[in-house]
Amino acid sequence: MAERPPPSGGATEPDRLAVTLLMVSCPRSTAAETRAALRQATGVEPPEGPRRAGHDAMVILGVGPDRWLVVVPGERAFDDGPAARIAAALHGLALVTDQSDARAVFRVPSFALPGAAERLLAIDLDPRAFPDDGAAVTEAAGMSAIVWRDGVGLLLAVPRSMEADAAHHVGLALRAEAAARAQTGRP
């Protein structure tokens, strides 16, 4: 799990990801159908509660009651692609909004955890409280943040308009953690 930081300072620069984000929420009356249709369209069982489901190519996060964030790696094309497919599949059942441009996604690499995350987040990232398939909607350095894990780190999706400040705080946390390890001699 814990990768060593490369000798270059690169490890302390925030890593910004390109992803497609679809927010799906539905009225109570269509909850069951919406789940089914979402499963159909994505091949992923929409999680109950604050969890991450899916695989590298298709992730569904539970971000609220009857509310999911679908994460598909890669910038999306406007006309076709998974986003359009999912939207079409849920048409009339649920509200599907394209939030790809609404949030900027940063990755805190595993080797900088938990230290860097302790500086950014107030939630408990211990596996007992936040398992590998955990997801959370919380605040990072005073900004709204959707948080989940992938193979190589912790992902933070913050509001697009605050991207610059988010980059500042994530970078600060990464550099501070690196410096702290240097001081205490931790790997």
Next chain:
Amino acid sequence: MSGWRLPSGGLVDRGRPLDFRFDGRRYTGLAGDTLASALTANGVRLLGRSFKYHRPRGLFAAGPDEPNALVELRAGARREPNTRASEVELFEGLEAASQNRFPSLAFDLMGVNSIVSPLLAAGFYYKTFKWPSAFWERVYEPLIRRAAGLGRLSGAPDPDAYETATVHADVLVVGGGPAGLAAALAAGRAGARVILAERDAHFGGRLLSERHVIGEGDGLAFARAAADELAAMPNVRLMPRTTVFGVYDGGSHGALEKVADHLPEPPPGLPRQRAWTIVARRSVVATGSVERPVVFSANDTPGVMLASAMRGLAVRHAVAAGRRVAVFTATDDGWAAAADMAAAGVPVSTVIDARPGRRPVPPELAAARVIAGGLVREAIGGRSLSTIEVVLPGGGVERIPCDALAVSGGHQPDIQLAGHLGHRPAWNDGLSAFVAGELPPGQRLAGAAAGRLSLAACLADGHAAGRDAAADCGFAAPSGEAPRAKDEPSAVSALFHVPGGRGKAFVDLQHDVTADDVALAAREGYVAAEHLKRYTTLGMATDQGRTSNLNGLAILAALTGRTIPEAGLPRGRPPTAPVAIAALAGAHRGRHFRPTRLPPTHEVAVERGASFIEAGAWLRAAYFPAEGEDWLAAATREAAAVRRAAGVTEMSTLGKVEVFGPDAAAFLQRLYANAIDRLKVGRCAYGLMLREDGFVMDDGTVARLGDRHFVVTCSTAHAADVFEHMEFCRQVLWPEMDLTLQSVTEAFAPLALAGPRARDILARVVDPGVDVSAEALPFLGCLEVTLLGGVPARIFRISFSGELAFEIAVPARRGADLMRAILARGADLGVAPYGLEALNILRIEKGHPAGAELDGRVTAHDLGLGAMAERAHDCIGRTLALRPALTDPGRPRLVGLSPLDGARIRSGAHLLPRDAAVVAGNDQGWVTSAAFSPELGRWIALGYLAGGHLRHGEVVRVADPLRGSDALATVGPPCFIDPKGERARG
């Protein structure tokens, strides 16, 4: 010369001398020293001047208990006032200066205060300086302020970085002394997630400054072994140099980690300090106890110290506080201190035990004179102790020469953290001290903090507390045996005050509160503990009364014939040790105090050389100055361009919410004051939202995208609150309604394209085949189209400017492209980018209310929208909106104001009848917004005027005494251009 370095022993590194400066003079200490121990080793005894009388003061206590030895540490912008020399880890090149003295420490002119001291008794300032009253601010107060206070801040911004961070644990152990180490070991072995926080750089607590035997080895060996075992446990986190300063709700604790205070300055990337929030399910507080001094005459003479402090100097730092040391004790611990000091090589000449009866004399003290049942009644020596006056058992008085006196009056368990949630302590007669009463949820006390003073008891108690805390969290792996030590005697007596001396007997050394002051307060009726504290300032100094509160209460109790607990119970308040303001702010300072929100077209505004303005959290383009233009010229040109050709501006800061579901229409119908349900698919409408109390909450637009699908907008300022309100209605008020909401504020980049040529330009950016003609897209219509080659867009034909206008919403990351395309493809038609200033001009010309008009005290009637609120349908706020006070025609109503002879009026000016005097009685309203109208070629304004809707044509007085202007203006309707709205419909 008084103090000196012992030839051997101590936890100092004799191979690592460190140079430092105090009051400009150069000294040398050793690695492992504190500033206090290094100064003492150098024979420096006079370390500060006292708060009120400016009396000479020396080192008195250890660690955070120190009341006297406060210094200004470091220089320049890093100067840190009121720093306890006893807490400063010595580093190479350290600079420190004494404080609160003028001109010099040795010769302090303010010392005169002690000559006139009877005048300066407690509360003297309440009784004088009353006349002449103007003199208070001009003369008396500045004098008092200059004399008072302690150290000086640099006045420059703090150059260091700080961090805040949060960490979670099952068990938090506060204090790394014997009890804390035993607790952490037990909890850690049991498998719990443990944090051990210790304020010192090293774990061990008293084991570092006392001689003890634990198990087979000495106390120090135990401490090191324990710390090593803990460091090796993956589930344990050691936090040295970390003070847990406060207990808060839900297991939250505030802690301060001194990351770099032991270094000349923080290394690159590291903060000076880190403010932790530690969330723990259970806590074990093992903070030890504070030694209590005895109050007697001139007990503040440099050379008089707490026994524990002098013992620590000897054992930990190998420093002797004097060459002829006397010990005055009322506790067994005082004997142990004397023995430890003697063993370390400190010449202990006399031990005076206030308690009668002989006691076994430790072998180390065989050479010392022992006086049982003696009382030290006065210290003599002024700037440095030379003699003590002792009342002998028989009643005789003897003067005994000595240059240092160690005092041990008793031990007060450090129970501050037990009191932070408001629980009060209880009195314990056996200890003559306060112990914790009821404890905060999840908290345990262990060791001396729990009143168990002997080492053996501390170890056993700590082990049990750690084990039980872990068990509470469900961790039951075996915790091993509790470490064992022999149970040394630890009896205390109740000696607080020895009267009869001639000089001042100090209770609170730092604030110069004497036993006489306590007596005076009692005489004047300030007999509640809090009254005593507030009247005399006893216990309010930077040591928070650690060494003074109990003695003060004891003396007050004796004077008023009450027991100590009757006299009062101390109340613990955070922080337990002072915390730097910057540390709690962490990284949220300077430009990063709060996030800066940038709209999607920010880069275009930058390219175009826009001037920016703060709008709430947003940074928005205010205007786009051409060569040589000021804001007014630029904004005027931009507004004119919109009226005559076309302009484009950013609207993305508006709140945007999508509403979907079978009950979407019915939901919005209840949410808005105006009828929404009859809105057809593909149409938009103005929407007015009321608060539950009937006043206007916000306004915006509602567009129907489908039978069950709407998108609504709300003002930038209220975006978050409106969404919260909508969710409140959906989840709390009408849970039976079937719909869902999503905020899409960040997802889209809506641009407003406005002006007579707007449609022509729009036609040039939409994809081929997209029809934006008046027929396809009539006024208040909306379309979903593609543009710029496949980019999905929603076009709303709504107008804030009053011109033919389109709001074009594309995915945020294409907003900049769209704006560039519009500017490029519309260049020949005269399109210009416009900013917030022009936007403001245009909406004022049209009389559209914005932030300044919607100030939360406004009703629909005030805006001239009363008809909406009076609609028959039930909506939030309707009933209360119809209260007479909210519909009263005499209320200030929105009007347009046209100044006479082209005068300029400013928002914030007040409106009065034409010839009325400028007094409150004639105040009839105010100006909310003003602008120079390019269309009209003069200044215009909006404002609220009492009964204004009935006063069109009247000339009113526009008074602005604050800015020295006074004008006349004609009242009119709040719309200056195209009142019929034909342009927007065109």
Next chain:
Amino acid sequence: MRLPCPFCGERDAAEFRYRGDAAPRQPPPEADAAAIADHLYLRDNPAGPIRELWYHRGGCQGWIVVERDTRTHEVAAAFPASEDRR
């Protein structure tokens, strides 16, 4: 102070916005101004247990009912406001 959000789990109260006493229920639409004003303006303001509304603004956007003691700040329970049966 920590609040147990029914969806997100335990979070610091700083993530939430406070609304106030969850009782009494909204008066019926036909209620007169006096009744609505009472509902809107008057409070029991108990020194002790209270059922109150919080909004998880920094989290799941859920409105929840929290049972809390105003003297000790101890939280007994929390559940979605939409499921509140009074």
Next chain:
Amino acid sequence: MPDDPGPPERRRVRRVRGPMRYSILSLAAEALRNNRGWPPAWRKAAPKPSYSVVVVGGGGHGLATAWTLAATYGIRDVAVIEKGWIGSGNAGRNTTIIRSNYLLPGNIPFYELSLKLWERQEADLGFNTMVSQRGVLNLCHSDAQRDAYARRGNAMRLHGVDAELLDREGVRRIAPFLDFDGARFPITGGLMQRRGGTARHDAVVWGYARAADRLGVDIVEDCEATGFLLERGRVVGVETTRGTIRAGKVGLAVAGSTSRVAAMAGLRLPIESHVLQAFVSEGLKPLIPQVITFGAGHFYVSQSDKGGLVFGGDIDGYNSWAQRGNLPTVRDVCEGAMAVMPMVGRARILRHWGGLMDMTMDGSPIIDRTPVESLFLNGGWCYGGFKATPASGLCFAHLLATGETHHAAAAYRLDRFAEGRLVNEKGTGAQPNLH
């Protein structure tokens, strides 16, 4: 009994006379006798069976009310009952600021009356309450905020109150130590009231107590009201931990606990209790001459004569009867401090504590009769009670003595909520934590 005492500056009050007046002379005389002759500042009175007026609450407002009843309205048969020691409530927990820089016509006359009374308080009470008119500076950080301040400042001027609108440079001249360069929300100017400032909160309590005591008022400490004596729907006395005390009229001045006490008379009020935290730093040499409030966050500060920075911010925001708050607010306040004056970074917080605020639904106080006959209410001071102390005492005493509402408190009626005649400075809805 006189009616409206008229403008306070022309009003005659009975001043403290007799032995042991506080002055430099008595101080010197006493100094020679080692201060052995000072009498108690106020008697530790035991409750009599009955009084014409019983004031519940021995804070600044209750004591000021009792003193005014005796000094101005000649009613000396008055008791102030206090459940603990006088000044143990918000009078002893606040940040000591006095000012009258309000916006609304319902507020300005009242707070200006109060400021005028502060200006003569030391003469009235013969006690140095350290009224320090060092100036109150509200910073603004945007054009919109400047316009709002202009409206407020002009409203003050129309009421004859001093106010100055400063631009950025004007602020820099007064407070060069503020962050004019690196700030997230640049300082664009400020609204200055030079007559505003601070006063020593405990001294105010002791000064009123001593002066009232000299005029015959009984100050009964450790005497908690446990109920009201009602006869035919009329209050005729108070049940206390020290026995029943009959009274012609009962006045409540228990801000912070108003709901709880009023409930004993069956009253439900437009009040919630919230916690407001306050902070004091270690003593420092003079640094900040004025009272300064940050306009783009929650932070205000002044420096006490002892050298401590006394500061605070926003309420914690939830109903609370615990006199303490939580860390997020502490951090928010410190962030505000660093945002506006980063030079205080290395100053250390010595103590922080919380007080209970009567937060009303419009953010303004209540001085009025209640639906229960002979029971009068003074409360709902939100976090602005200290500055109001003298005028609150005057207006409440006027109401108790004459049965008439004092003109300066005309807007503070209890029925204004139902009627919608709110005095809403912040412009937020009926949600106390937003005011």
